[in-house]
Amino acid sequence: xxxxxxxxxxxxxxxxxxxxxxxxxxxxxxxxxxxxxxxxxxxxxxxxxxxxxxxxxxxxxxxxxxxxxxxxxxxxxxxxxxxxxxxxxxxxxxxxxxxxxxxxxxxxxxxxxxxxxxxxxxxxxxxxxxxxxxxxxxxxxxxxxxxxxxxxxxxxxxxxxxxxxxxxxxxxxxxxxxxxxxxxxxxxxxxxxxxxxxxxxxxxxxxxxxxxxxxxxxxxxxxxxxxxxxxxxxxxxxxxxxxxxxxxxx
Ligand SMILES: Nc1ncnc2c1ncn2[C@@H]1O[C@H](COP(=O)(O)OP(=O)(O)OP(=O)(O)O)[C@@H](O)[C@H]1O
Numbered sequence: 645x646x647x648x649x650x651x652x653x654x655x656x657x658x659x660x661x662x663x664x665x666x667x668x669x670x671x672x673x674x675x676x677x678x679x680x681x682x683x684x685x686x687x688x689x690x691x692x693x694x695x696x697x698x699x700x701x702x703x704x705x706x707x708x709x710x711x712x713x714x715x716x717x718x719x720x721x722x723x724x725x726x727x728x729x730x731x732x733x734x735x736x737x738x739x740x741x742x743x744x745x746x747x748x749x750x751x752x753x754x755x756x757x758x759x760x761x762x763x764x765x766x767x768x769x770x771x772x773x774x775x776x777x778x779x780x781x782x783x784x785x786x787x788x789x790x791x792x793x794x795x796x797x798x799x800x801x802x803x804x805x806x807x808x809x810x811x812x813x814x815x816x817x818x819x820x821x822x823x824x825x826x827x828x829x830x831x832x833x834x835x836x837x838x839x840x841x842x843x844x845x846x847x848x849x850x851x852x853x854x855x856x857x858x859x860x861x862x863x864x865x866x867x868x869x870x871x872x873x874x875x876x877x878x879x880x881x882x883x884x885x886x887x888x889x890x891x892x893x894x
Contacts, residue, residue: 645674645831646695646713646799651704652856653690664690666856667704672799672848677825677832679842681883682852682860688835692803695833696723708799719748722792726804728784731776731791737763738772741791748795758794765824766790782813786820793824800825802834806841818845822869839887843868843879851886860886 653665665687672678680688693699695706697717706714713721724730731740741759742752750758763772766786776784785805792800805821806814822845825832836842842849843865851860863883868876 646672652702663856670850675829676847679846679849686852686857720798722797723801724805726807762790762794800832
């Protein structure tokens with residue numbers, strides 16, 4: 645349903661073109677979660693930005709249900725970033741959810757009702773009247789996820805959403821996201837630096853090479869959610885060896 649086909653992406657720096665992504669293809673089946681993993685600077689965020697419609701591929705296509713996703717941002721895709729400051733600081737938590745819903749044509753009542761629902765799903769009922777500066781980092785990320793889900797997009801794009809959280813909060817949010825993704829059937833593209841996060845949260849992991857990147861391997865990790873299980877450990881070992889460029893150790 646989300647299909648990345650032979651995509652090349654880059655930036656123009658001081659008038660010079662710099663290729664970052666050298667020809668990447670993968671497909672995310674509807675309702676599943678794909679993790680993008682690779683060395684720093686390999687173009688994970690660049691691919692995510694293109695899927696969001698913020699960047700045009702130099703060649704190739706990114707489509708959602710056959711429509712060009714890279715043409716422009718649209719309500720069928722919502723993005724959650726790593727930064728804690730992605731919320732509107734002058735709006736309450738409830739207001740942060742309601743504002744984009746109103747901007748997308750919902751009535752005040754519809755926006756309030758839907759915001760309440762998603763705040764509840766993310767365990768934030770008690771925080772609706774607070775302002776972002778009164779929240780912990782983990783709560784801010786929960787609000788950002790609730791705000792994205794409230795728009796009921798077909799695709800949720802996440803750029804290291806838990807990267808700046810402490811380990812305990814990160815574990816909890818990974819569990820919650822996995823549960824919400826299963827409950828809603830949403831399609832997720834998730835950028836991560838963490839091998840264990842990739843195996844736990846994902847249904848498949850797309851491993852990228854150093855830039856200009858291509859796909860080294862696409863690994864199926866469906867159903868792996870117990871880090872003590874042999875299959876979980878084997879997937880981690882495989883990913884570690886791919887990232888080290890050591891394919892033999894698999
Ligand atoms: N706005 C920009 N202008 C110019 N070059 C950029 C820009 N953003 C990213 N790049 C370059 O594109 C390449 C890919 O960057 P990107 O941020 O997509 O990688 P990444 O895999 O997400 O990195 P990291 O894991 O470190 O977050 C890098 O070489 C980076 O320097």
